[in-house]
Amino acid sequence: MxxxxxxxxxxxxxxxxxxxxxxxxxxxxxxxxxxxxxxxxxxxxxxxxxxxxxxxxxxxxxxxxxxxxxxxxxxASKPYSSTFISQEKIASLIPKIIEFTYLAMNTPNYYLWGGTVAPNYDCSGLIQSAFTSVGIWLPRDSYQQENFATKITINELRSGDLIFFGTKRVTHVALYLGNDRYIHSSGKEIGNNGIGINLIRGDLDIVSQNYYKQFWSCGRITQSLP
The missing domain is CATH 2.30.30.40 (SH3 Domains)
Known part of the structure; x- marks a missing residue:
């Protein structure tokens, strides 16, 4: 074959x-x-x-x-070659990354394990695709993205940063929007079964409560994969 x-x-x-x-x-x-x-x-x-x-x-x-x-x-006519993107350039592209996630949310979708192609994503697939849309490559899985991101505290969060969730290890990732809000693709069991916006608080809707209990860490994307 x-x-x-x-x-x-x-x-x-x-x-x-x-x-x-x-x-x-x-x-x-x-x-x-x-x-x-x-x-x-x-x-x-x-x-x-x-x-x-x-x-x-x-x-x-x-x-x-x-x-x-x-x-x-x-x-392929030539081997794939990555492009260097400065930390300053990445910061300037955050509005377009956020716009990608809003457009994805406003298109009918559902949570798809392994999904990285519109309209149906899993959590890390949405994040990877949002950054890829502006030429920034991240690792595929949420725990890999957590290792790849520059560690920050929850008090340092700003729009475009990543929030990681899990119990024994990182199993979920979301994109921070500001004002305690984050956007993510989450499953049926404890999430929205698709892309939605929730808050980093434990006293609101049930999905926000579920993930608040599993808060793990925060990170900032400062580089693209080599």
Whole structure:
């Protein structure tokens, strides 16, 4: 099946459509999504359960690609190369990042585990996509984003910072809007089943209460992935 892929001199491929990528080779659990135009490397040419192991170039995320989707890959003319973005430039782009999340919220959506492509996102997928919309690449998962962000205290929060939640480890992330408000994509069990705005307080709506109990840390994005 891999023989049908044209040779890539860069050893990388780009996708001509949005693709689902999976956590395991059985392709049952969505891990992330590959937006049209993104690049990947094939980690191993061996086919396992009708899937191959790949790694996305922009955020270095490993996943499984169904061999049925190989036909949507084309050779990349050159290897992916990141672009340096200064801390000052990132700060200037925060209004556009926030605008992205508002537009996403105002489009009918629901929470999708592994979702990074509109209209349905998971928590870290929304955050990654919002920053990517202005050329800033973050790691894929919420705990990775927490490690990547510059640590700040809750009293230092300003618009565009990230708020992390969890119990034993970080499992959820939101974008701070100011005035105790944050926007996030949350699931059915304790959240909004989609993108919504809540507050960092424990005396308001039930979703705000649920996440207030799980507050973990805060961070500021000061760099893009190398």
């Amino acid at each position: 891999l023989d049908s892929l044209p040779k890539s001199n860069s050893e990388e491929f780009y996708s001509v459509k949005n693709l689902n990528l999976y956590a395991k080779s059985d392709c049952k659990e969505l891990a992330t999504q590959m937006a049209k135009g993104r690049q990947l490397k094939i980690i191993s040419p061996s086919i396992v359960d009708n899937a191959i192991k790949i790694c996305l170039c922009e955020d270095h995320y490993p996943a499984w690609l169904s061999i049925e989707d190989l036909s949507f890959l084309k050779p």
